[in-house]
Amino acid sequence: MATNAQTAGDYIRHHLVNLTYGKLPADYTRADGSVLAEEQWVFATSAREASDMGFMALHIDTLGFSFLLGVLFLGFFWVMGRRATAGEPTLMQNIVEATVEFVEDNIKTTFAHPNALIAPLSLTLFVWILLMNLMDLVPVDWLPWTAQQFGVHYLKVVPTTDVNNTLGLSVTVFALIIYYNMRIKGTRKFFAELAFHPFPKYLFPVNLFLEGINLFAKPVSLALRLFGNLYAGEMVFILIAALIPFWLQWTLSLPWAIFHILIIVLQAFIFMILSIVYLGQAHK
């Protein structure tokens, strides 16, 4: 879709803006030249508007696609769970069973405590992130171009290339880590672990600092690892689409897509396994 009027840089920048819904202040000059009479919730029509909306803005595409994929995941697994037979399984039932068993195996080898939440949590994290990552393999212009025909200016298809999404996931896991630390160990022991650990007791500010970083690095690294990998992958696809004539694009995007399949699955798997490991530490 890289037309002559549009430079490669514009094209790339266009693909990196979310469909942002936020509040613009009164007297704001919009991208098409019109001026807002009063402050108003609107969809951004330019990258500048999207950044001027500030913190209180919603990325409708990220929210929408992740919600749809979540519904798809839950609906599919629910229907298959209902239809499951002990006889000859269908292909779909096999897929569901293999996924569940894969997650179960991983939990059994890395998590040795009784906990009712860990299995559904891990399955959800793995399959949901996997589905969101898989949106990366949809050719970069299909959905945004289609949306543009219906008057939607921006559309980022892969929810995990939005750092808000990955941070949302990892902050939830972080909240669970804190909760289980408090519940299993008790607040005092949890605090003691943070304050008295590497060095003797009288150095507790240093300990608290070190262990605090250790604790808060967990959600940040979880989120940024997933975001960075998917963002880089999407970026390469966008670059290929922007800089290479369309009849040559498959020579680069096909190998990258095949390599990217590894990253997609691996990152979903790593997010799941690290969440299990962190929650396992909370139970010790």
Next chain:
Amino acid sequence: MIETQAMIYLAGAILMGLGAIGAGVGVGVLGSKFIEGAARQPELIPLLRTQFFIIMGLVDAVPIIALAIALYLIFAV
């Protein structure tokens, strides 16, 4: 203006290059140890392979994040 642009290109190049060096050494050590372990105890290969991939994902993430930032700097800033 041209100097700023040049600085951005250089920054991107350094980001990608240094990230790649680190990850290259990391994955190299990891792979050699994996093969060593597999040669010593071939029955442990499935277990080792899982761990290998987990750590490779961890090591791999850093240069890929650097790559993303570098590409962003070069093409979109």
